[in-house]
Amino acid sequence: MRSEERRARIRNLLRARPVTVEEMAALFDVSPSTVRRDLAVLSDTGAVVRTYGGALSAAPGEEPVHEREKLALTQKAAIAKVAEGNIRRGDLLLLDAGTTVGALAARLASWNGITVVTNGLTTLAALADSDGVELIALGGAVRHISLGMIGPIAENALRGITADAVFLGADGVVAGRGVCEGTAEQAALKRLMVEQAREIYVLADSTKLGRADSHWWTVLERPWTLITDEDATPDQLAAFQNRPEISVSIAVP
Structure with missing residues (x-):
């Protein structure tokens, strides 16, 4: 699976519920470090919000507190x-x-x-x-x-x-x-x-x-x-x- 496709699937998954890094690594058969890199890219675009051990989908118009x-x-x-x-x-x-x-x-x-x-x-x-x-x-x-x-x-x-x-x-x-x-x-x-x-x-x-x-x-x-x-x-x-x-x-x- 290409990284772009995986990130799109991660983004869609997070719209349904919060998911941990370990869960995503197992689901997509990649290492936790690969998932963390994907989350970093998605976080930089504002698509998701990083949390301890995982991520959340960002609501429209909403920015995380630390920002x-x-x-x-x-x-x-x-x-x-x-x-x-x-x-x-x-x-x-x-x-x-x-x-x-x-x-x-x-x-x-x-x-x-x-x-x-x-x-x-x-x-x-x-x-x-x-x-x-x-x-x-x-x-x-x-x-x-x-x-x-x-x-x-x-x-x-x-x-x-x-x-x-x-x-x-x-x-x-x-x-x-x-x-x-x-x-x-x-x-x-x-x-x-x-x-x-x-x-x-x-x-x-x-x-x-x-x-x-x-x-x-x-x-x-x-x-x-x-x-x-x-x-x-x-x-x-x-x-x-x-x-x-x-x-x-x-x-x-």
């Missing part, structure tokens, strides 16, 4: 600072998975007297050593590409909680529609987060505005606040500012 952590650092820090200004002592907060929400979590590590409920491993890591924050993990299946927990375990835990505010990340944000994600499970958990929270904040840098690459949506019909960065263009902002249910905050470093 997103390198992007728009100044903008995410500014967004996190503005978001922090909407939090009060005594609040119970829902924090979504993702790097921008993770930047907010890092700022909350020095707080006292708040409770943070999260499905994000990035947030858990940022707040694990904080004595002043009561930290609650929703649980569930971990998506390695986003380091977020999803599924019925997370959803069942969330149904027993009401929050003062939820801070959402997103693959994309569209005015009049809401936020999109790579999987139905992510979108479903976000919908439940929105239902369980009094105030809704979406933290999205300017590259996410108007972006609809992913297929699964959390529709936002109640009043909510978009916090984005100063690189957003007037046309991008106008789409949100013209909606009566949306408040827009611009974060300046």
Whole structure:
């Protein structure tokens, strides 16, 4: 089997389920090192996401956390600072998975007297050593590409909680529609987060505005606040500012 054909079959296989290097080596009768080279090529093109011992198929519009952590650092820090200004002592907060929400979590590590409920491993890591924050993990299946927990375990835990505010990340944000994600499970958990929270904040840098690459949506019909960065263009902002249910905050470093 030629390498191009094998890589195509690997890509199709990963669309069905996560597969380990050893499984692929046995299936295609090649060495594990050959599979790793194939995965490196597919990862470089964005077709798959490497994980420990294997790989996952990349969802449309979704980049792995270790790649997103390198992007728009100044903008995410500014967004996190503005978001922090909407939090009060005594609040119970829902924090979504993702790097921008993770930047907010890092700022909350020095707080006292708040409770943070999260499905994000990035947030858990940022707040694990904080004595002043009561930290609650929703649980569930971990998506390695986003380091977020999803599924019925997370959803069942969330149904027993009401929050003062939820801070959402997103693959994309569209005015009049809401936020999109790579999987139905992510979108479903976000919908439940929105239902369980009094105030809704979406933290999205300017590259996410108007972006609809992913297929699964959390529709936002109640009043909510978009916090984005100063690189957003007037046309991008106008789409949100013209909606009566949306408040827009611009974060300046």
